[in-house]
Amino acid sequence: MNRTEPASPDLIDAIRTIVGERGMLLGEDARARSCDPFRSVPVLGPAIVRPADTDEVARVLALCHARGQRVVTHGGRTGVAGGAIARADELVISLERMNAILDIDPIAMTATVEAGATLEAVQQAAEGQDLLYPIDLGAKGTATIGGTIATNAGGNRVIRWGMTRQNVLGLEAVLADGTIVSAMNRFLKNNTGYDIKQAFIGSEGTLGIVTKAVLRLTAMPCTQNVAFVSLPDYASVLGLLSRARRLPQLSAFEVMWQDYYHLVASHDPARRPVEPDQPFYAIVEAMGFDDDVDEAAFAEFLEKAFSEGLIADAVTARSQKQVKDLWQVRESSEILVREMGPFVPFDVSIDIARADAFAQATRTALSERFGDFRMVTLGHLGDSNIHVGVHIGPETAMREIEVEECVYGVVHAFEGALTAEHGIGQAKRAFLPRHVAPGALDMMHRLRDAMDEKHLLNRDVLF
Amino acid sequence: MNRTEPASPDLIDAIRTIVGERGMLLGEDARARSCDPFRSVPVLGPAIVRPADTDEVARVLALCHARGQRVVTHGGRTGVAGGAIARADELVISLERMNAILDIDPIAMTATVEAGATLEAVQQAAEGQDLLYPIDLGAKGTATIGGTIATNAGGNRVIRWGMTRQNVLGLEAVLADGTIVSAMNRFLKNNTGYDIKQAFIGSEGTLGIVTKAVLRLTAMPCTQNVAFVSLPDYASVLGLLSRARRLPQLSAFEVMWQDYYHLVASHDPARRPVEPDQPFYAIVEAMGFDDDVDEAAFAEFLEKAFSEGLIADAVTARSQKQVKDLWQVRESSEILVREMGPFVPFDVSIDIARADAFAQATRTALSERFGDFRMVTLGHLGDSNIHVGVHIGPETAMREIEVEECVYGVVHAFEGALTAEHGIGQAKRAFLPRHVAPGALDMMHRLRDAMDEKHLLNRDVLF
Numbered sequence: 001m002n003r004t005e006p007a008s009p010d011l012i013d014a015i016r017t018i019v020g021e022r023g024m025l026l027g028e029d030a031r032a033r034s035c036d037p038f039r040s041v042p043v044l045g046p047a048i049v050r051p052a053d054t055d056e057v058a059r060v061l062a063l064c065h066a067r068g069q070r071v072v073t074h075g076g077r078t079g080v081a082g083g084a085i086a087r088a089d090e091l092v093i094s095l096e097r098m099n100a101i102l103d104i105d106p107i108a109m110t111a112t113v114e115a116g117a118t119l120e121a122v123q124q125a126a127e128g129q130d131l132l133y134p135i136d137l138g139a140k141g142t143a144t145i146g147g148t149i150a151t152n153a154g155g156n157r158v159i160r161w162g163m164t165r166q167n168v169l170g171l172e173a174v175l176a177d178g179t180i181v182s183a184m185n186r187f188l189k190n191n192t193g194y195d196i197k198q199a200f201i202g203s204e205g206t207l208g209i210v211t212k213a214v215l216r217l218t219a220m221p222c223t224q225n226v227a228f229v230s231l232p233d234y235a236s237v238l239g240l241l242s243r244a245r246r247l248p249q250l251s252a253f254e255v256m257w258q259d260y261y262h263l264v265a266s267h268d269p270a271r272r273p274v275e276p277d278q279p280f281y282a283i284v285e286a287m288g289f290d291d292d293v294d295e296a297a298f299a300e301f302l303e304k305a306f307s308e309g310l311i312a313d314a315v316t317a318r319s320q321k322q323v324k325d326l327w328q329v330r331e332s333s334e335i336l337v338r339e340m341g342p343f344v345p346f347d348v349s350i351d352i353a354r355a356d357a358f359a360q361a362t363r364t365a366l367s368e369r370f371g372d373f374r375m376v377t378l379g380h381l382g383d384s385n386i387h388v389g390v391h392i393g394p395e396t397a398m399r400e401i402e403v404e405e406c407v408y409g410v411v412h413a414f415e416g417a418l419t420a421e422h423g424i425g426q427a428k429r430a431f432l433p434r435h436v437a438p439g440a441l442d443m444m445h446r447l448r449d450a451m452d453e454k455h456l457l458n459r460d461v462l463f
Numbered sequence: 464m465n466r467t468e469p470a471s472p473d474l475i476d477a478i479r480t481i482v483g484e485r486g487m488l489l490g491e492d493a494r495a496r497s498c499d500p501f502r503s504v505p506v507l508g509p510a511i512v513r514p515a516d517t518d519e520v521a522r523v524l525a526l527c528h529a530r531g532q533r534v535v536t537h538g539g540r541t542g543v544a545g546g547a548i549a550r551a552d553e554l555v556i557s558l559e560r561m562n563a564i565l566d567i568d569p570i571a572m573t574a575t576v577e578a579g580a581t582l583e584a585v586q587q588a589a590e591g592q593d594l595l596y597p598i599d600l601g602a603k604g605t606a607t608i609g610g611t612i613a614t615n616a617g618g619n620r621v622i623r624w625g626m627t628r629q630n631v632l633g634l635e636a637v638l639a640d641g642t643i644v645s646a647m648n649r650f651l652k653n654n655t656g657y658d659i660k661q662a663f664i665g666s667e668g669t670l671g672i673v674t675k676a677v678l679r680l681t682a683m684p685c686t687q688n689v690a691f692v693s694l695p696d697y698a699s700v701l702g703l704l705s706r707a708r709r710l711p712q713l714s715a716f717e718v719m720w721q722d723y724y725h726l727v728a729s730h731d732p733a734r735r736p737v738e739p740d741q742p743f744y745a746i747v748e749a750m751g752f753d754d755d756v757d758e759a760a761f762a763e764f765l766e767k768a769f770s771e772g773l774i775a776d777a778v779t780a781r782s783q784k785q786v787k788d789l790w791q792v793r794e795s796s797e798i799l800v801r802e803m804g805p806f807v808p809f810d811v812s813i814d815i816a817r818a819d820a821f822a823q824a825t826r827t828a829l830s831e832r833f834g835d836f837r838m839v840t841l842g843h844l845g846d847s848n849i850h851v852g853v854h855i856g857p858e859t860a861m862r863e864i865e866v867e868e869c870v871y872g873v874v875h876a877f878e879g880a881l882t883a884e885h886g887i888g889q890a891k892r893a894f895l896p897r898h899v900a901p902g903a904l905d906m907m908h909r910l911r912d913a914m915d916e917k918h919l920l921n922r923d924v925l926f
Contacts, residue, residue: 107701107816108847109708154652163652166629175906182900187812188846189617189626189883191665192898193925194907198661202654219708238570245572245682246752248711289709293760297753349650353570383651384571420652435655437645443638443914444657450913451906462656 006089007046011067015049015091018059023050023097030092035077035084037139044088048074050097054172054180054211057093061209062178064091070456071176073205075147076118078139080345081425083151083204083461090459093209095146101125104217110169110186111215115146122215131217134161138331146210152202154421156330159382160251160287161218163421164201170214171197175207176452186214199447204423205458207451221251221287225298228326229305229314230278234356236310237280241352241382243310247301249288253382254330256281257359260376264332267339271329273315282381283330330378336389340374342396343389344403349417352384359386362410366390369406385420404431411435424462432463470509470554474530478512478554481522486513486560493555498540498547500602507551511537513560517635517643517674520556524672525641527554533919534639536668538610539581541602543808544888546614546667546924553922558609561674564588573632573649574678578609585678594680597624601794609673615665617884619793622845623714623750626884628664630679636663636671639915649677662910667886668921670914684714684750688761691789692768692777693741697819699773700743704815704845706773710764712751716845717793719744720822723839727795730802734792736778745844746793793841799852803837805859806852807866812880815847822849825873829853832869848883867894874898887925895926 016024025033025048033048035041051057064071072086074094086092095116103112106129113122119133119140126133136155137143143153149171153164161167170185183197200210231237237255244250256264261281265272274281284301288294298316305311317323336343350358359377366373370392379386390396390403408431411418418435419428433441444463448455479487488496488511496511498504514520527534535549537557549555558579566575569592576585582596582603589596599618600606606616612634616627624630633648646660663673694700700718707713719727724744728735737744747764751757761779768774780786799806813821822840829836833855842849853859853866871881871894881898882891896904907926911918 105816107705108814152654152658158652162629165658166625175902179902179905181902181906183903185880186814187848187880187883189621189812189843189848190880191615191884191886192881193887193895193904194910195615195628195661195665196903196906196910198658198664199906199910201661202658242570248751288711290760290763293756297756300753349652351571351649353568380652385650385652417648417650417653418655420650421654423654424656432656439638439642439644440646440659441656442642443644443659443662446913447657447659447662447910450909 007069007091011063011069012047014063015047015060018063019049019051019056023052023056025050035086036082037078037080041085043086043092045086045090045092048092048094050094052097054174057174057209057211058178058180060093061174061176064456065177065454068454068456070459072458073150073209075116075144075150076139076142078143079147079151079423079425081419081423082427083423083425083458085426085460087460095144095211098211104129104131106131108186109217111217112212113145113215114212115144115149115210117145119143119145119148126217127220130220132220133167133215133217135164135167145213145215149201149210149213150203150205151423154380154383154385156252156254156380158380159253165198167216168197168201168213169216171200171210172212173200173208173210176454176456181208184212184214199451202423204425204461206448206462208457219289221289223288223291223294224323225286225294226317226323226326227284227302227314228273228329229282229284230274230312231280231282231310232278232312234280237282237381238353239308239310240282240284240305243301243305244284244382247286247297249286249294249297251287252283252285253380254283255379255381256330257377260378261329263339263376264329264335267335270325271332273326273329274313278312283326336376340376340389340391341394343391344396344400346388346390346407347420347422348386348388348411349384349420350386350411350414352381354414355381355386358410358414358416361414362388362407365406365410366392369402383420426460429461429463470532474526474532475510477526478510478523481526482512482514482519486515486519488513498549499545500541500543504548506549506555508549508553508555511555511557513557515560517637520637520672520674521641521643523556524637524639527919528640528917531917531919533922535921536613536672538579538607538613539602539605541606542610542614542886542888544882544886545890546886546888546921548889548923550923556672558607558674567592567594569594571649572680574680575675576608576678577675578607578612578673580608582606582608582611589680590683593683595683596630596678596680598627598630608676608678612664612673612676613666613668614886617843617846617848619715619717619843621843622716624681628661631660631664631676632679633677634660634663634673635675636673638671639917639919644671647675647677662914665886667888667924669911669925671920682752684752686751686754686757687786688749688757689780689786689789690747690765690777691736691792692745692747693737693775694743694745694773695741695775697743700745700844701816702771702773703745703747703768706764706768707747707845710749710760712749712757712760714750715746715748716843717746718842718844719793720840723841726802726839727792727798730798733788734795736789736792737776741775746789799839803839803852803854804857806854807859807863809851809853809870810883810885811849811851811874812847812883813849813874813877815844817877818844818849821873821877821879824877825851825870828869828873829855846883889923892924892926
């Protein structure tokens with residue numbers, strides 16, 4: 001592995017002349033920050049640089065480029081794939097001071113923001129104009145727009161509004177050599193040359209530092225119908241999904257396998273909306289704009305599903321509190337952490353028709369390799385995205401790579417995707433080549449070389 | 464301009480050994496084909512090469528790359544920006560023999576197709592499974608999937624389902640040097656490395672030849688409510704759009720200015736659904752899945768718009784024939800051609816709030832520069848996309864560039880997009896640099912150099 005020397009004191013001084021004292025965090029102040037949301041992974045490098053504007057970002061990057069200084073970019077550091085981890089010889093650039101909401105346009109339905117703005121701040125600013133920024137994550141109070149763009153963040157409502165990629169109209173970024181690329185498109189349709197913003201979205205900080213963005217907003221729904229249902233078999237899950245897709249207001253279709261629901265329902269009586277006597281459970285949500293119409297359409301959807309035997313039992317929310325309670329069943333990671341012990345998380349895409357076969361094959365493979373294990377299975381099934389957690393005993397953390405090799409082997413056999421929404425980061429880098437065709441990997445290298453020939457940006461991320 | 468020599472006879476022979484006799488069109492057979500849908504622009508090069516599969520495409524491109532032979536790719540040749548025009552020293556590769564519909568998957572809701580399949584063939588195959596491929600164009604019987612991907616085609620229903628980019632999950636392409644890039648993703652969510660398919664979408668054939676694609680399908684709507692309305696002022700247009708955005712079933716919002724509607728309505732009594740006495744006209748369409756619910760929601764939408772004075776008059780379609788008749792008013796290009804005489808077409812994006820101000824400023828600029836002129840204005844206003852046609856007299860065709868300079872000057876002043884959906888091709892190439900920021904143009908060059916360092920693919924397209 002190529003290592004560069006830690007940033008020299010004179011480089012730090014030169015950067016200080018660009019960003020000023022407020023723009024620098026040094027020594028202990030830098031080390032006090034974790035690069036990971038779950039574990040303490042301190043910043044090991046000499047400094048966190050906090051530019052105040054795009055021009056400062058460009059000047060700092062140009063300087064680092066001239067000196068061959070590696071850089072790691074920090075947004076909210078909530079990513080779970082280790083994309084923000086910085087080594088001793090890497091300089092951290094944090095966008096935290098560039099967090100302005102520059103404009104909310106209710107007619108164009110756009111938000112223009114600096115990359116350091118949090119997802120929640122953008123959501124709230126949009127809400128003030130009766131508009132919705134539909135990307136939603138548990139970490140929204142900390143996750144930044146720049147980070148969600150760099151990782152192409154997903155979440156629960158992709159089935160209706162898409163991933164972050166589908167909600168970014170334009171952006172501004174700075175390349176490794178300090179070139180400012182302004183592609184602040186505000187339109188749904190713009191074929192004026194290559195759509196270069198696409199290169200930065202999901203590139204995990206390896207092609208440039210995103211500094212601003214134009215986001216697509218949507219009308220804020222005012223109705224929310226939510227049902228929690230149990231289903232007798234996987235064919236019924238597919239049947240219900242097929243029906244749900246004909247609800248234009250559909251905003252979420254989340255499926256929980258028995259292994260997950262039993263664990264949650266048996267440890268918290270408040271998270272047991274239906275009897276845990278079926279193999280599958282789902283949350284179906286519809287968000288619309290008309291109380292009567294939406295409630296009637298949703299009720300009709302559920303009745304038909306019942307009459308066709310797709311649903312064994314169902315509870316519908318009658319208040320905002322009940323909506324929250326039903327969703328809470330799906331968002332029980334703290335129960336998993338407490339009751340399962342350490343587990344290896346997976347975030348894969350699998351053909352919807354074969355997702356249960358995948359879960360079964362995974363259990364078989366884990367059993368053959370590790371004997372005893374615990375596994376939970378749930379996910380955004382309407383988007384093909386399955387999350388799996390695997391615990392193989394007290395040695396789970398130590399044998400993480402073995403567990404990954406086992407499960408990713410099944411993913412590969414099912415022609416699934418190594419990661420659906422969490423990204424590669426440093427954590428899944430070793431598995432990338434197996435899950436991408438050689439020509440595609442070759443093209444990824446061409447892109448990275450063209451944009452950052454010295455590989456100074458997030459060098460240990462992706463490949 | 465760099466010119467290469469016409470393809471040598473021995474190169475033609477070498478290609479024949481790859482694709483066989485059926486894979487070659489030579490001499491008069493090649494010249495009989497037009498590269499343009501409106502004018503006769505014959506293929507001037509020595510041959511049209513028609514590979515039978517991806518491997519043949521790769522071998523032909525590798526050979527051309529070794530010889531420095533330029534290549535122009537042909538899909539259905541329905542693009543209106545001159546992207547398919549081939550010079551005497553360029554070899555044409557046509558995907559016409561690679562037109563198989565490989566798979567329609569009703570559960571994953573995907574279509575896997577070869578790039579030469581027509582849009583209509585894909586739509587029909589999807590319809591056979593009660594699914595919709597929502598990209599729709601007048602030229603669908605001829606336009607190919609590869610062409611719609613290369614140009615990121617739009618159409619009338621982008622407001623609901625997005626551009627082609629939003630409907631392509633994966634693709635396979637061949638680079639200029641013959642490298643096959645397989646990125647046949649089938650999932651809504653896949654963050655396994657760079658999303659390299661994005662580079663090819665909208666690249667107008669300059670970065671590679673798309674050979675296959677996985678398309679996203681959607682449930683086929685079974686209801687279609689359409690209204691043709693007249694509106695008293697532009698504020699009412701914006702007010703109606705704001706209301707329409709709260710119809711989850713909304714599938715089109717098309718606006719016609721008085722200049723367009725008067726011309727059409729006065730020359731065809733069948734295309735005069737409402738009195739031509741207002742400054743604005745719109746088609747609003749909603750497509751859903753429930754007869755009662757959708758009709759009630761649409762009627763309520765119209766009633767509220769009436770009671771608020773947004774609409775002066777309205778006609779709603781009560782049959783498929785009436786739906787077609789109302790849409791026909793919007794699709795009257797043959798009347799424009801006949802009644803306006805030659806005109807220069809524009810396809811721009813403009814901030815929705817300022818689209819009428821743009822139209823007025825354009826009229827002022829045309830009047831100052833050319834004195835007498837005729838102009839028509841219409842477009843996919845919900846997507847910011849305005850089409851304008853300008854006639855300045857019998858010399859319109861001869862003075863096309865002057866007309867473009869005049870109108871694009873106004874577009875630039877309004878910070879609009881040079882092209883919303885038609886693309887740059889060869890036709891708008893001269894205007895590209897002015898409408899893209901320097902850093903963005905620099906990045907486009909980097910991408911092209913990285914993918915096709917000799918600029919052999921569609922060299923005269925884009926920049």
